[in-house]
Amino acid sequence: DIQMTQSPSSLSASVGDRVTITCRASQSIGSYLSWYQQTPGKAPKVLIYASSTLESGVPSRFSGSGSGTDFTLTINGLQPEDFGSYYCHETYTTRLIFGQGTRLDIK
Amino acid sequence: QVHLMEAGGGVVQPGGSLRVSCLASGFTFRTNGMHWVRQAPGKGLEWVAVIGYDGGYIRYADSVKGRFTISRDNSKNTVFLQMNSLRAEDTALYYCAKEGDYGDFPSIFDFWGQGTMVTVSS
Numbered sequence: 001d002i003q004m005t006q007s008p009s010s011l012s013a014s015v016g017d018r019v020t021i022t023c024r025a026s027q028s029i030g031s032y033l034s035w036y037q038q039t040p041g042k043a044p045k046v047l048i049y050a051s052s053t054l055e056s057g058v059p060s061r062f063s064g065s066g067s068g069t070d071f072t073l074t075i076n077g078l079q080p081e082d083f084g085s086y087y088c089h090e091t092y093t094t095r096l097i098f099g100q101g102t103r104l105d106i107k
Numbered sequence: 108q109v110h111l112m113e114a115g116g117g118v119v120q121p122g123g124s125l126r127v128s129c130l131a132s133g134f135t136f137r138t139n140g141m142h143w144v145r146q147a148p149g150k151g152l153e154w155v156a157v158i159g160y161d162g163g164y165i166r167y168a169d170s171v172k173g174r175f176t177i178s179r180d181n182s183k184n185t186v187f188l189q190m191n192s193l194r195a196e197d198t199a200l201y202y203c204a205k206e207g208d209y210g211d212f213p214s215i216f217d218f219w220g221q222g223t224m225v226t227v228s229s
Binding site: 043049087099101 | 142202
């Protein structure tokens, strides 16, 4: 069975920082990888799909890269509204597995 | 604008049943796949089930296969999740999510409801 492993599981950062979150798939998934943001008390929101395509309306400080098994979400210039949890999600298999999440806190 | 509103959550005993629903508006419901995703308290996201636009395609997570049934009524813009033989580990906030139109990339959720809480406890 496919597994999606995110790292780190949590991190602290300051407004203005550059942050990188990684996601590793246990098998190749091509570019079938999305990233979701979830702020406290809210439903998730899609940020990136097809590994690197920015969803309409999402600020350009968010970017994604990778293919195969290794993927990265980068936030350039953290803003106060960016703090929350981030999840990668594979859509290559019918299992549609999410990573375990990365919690991003204010330092 | 797109709006998804879940309903039907509550407290149920282990082994019991519950049906949750999701009423959709603001888009042509009959043309989009719909999903259920759950989140246990303080935990991450877990995909649960999908139903294709016309009900002809259905898949489940292994953790719910044989116990949960997804269905939809396109005349009422509603998707359902019938949950039987409920277990404590099914306790979660259940979100419905709309599948967006992303060409060659399926199963991307462009809109989510606010969720309905299901608690399985004696």
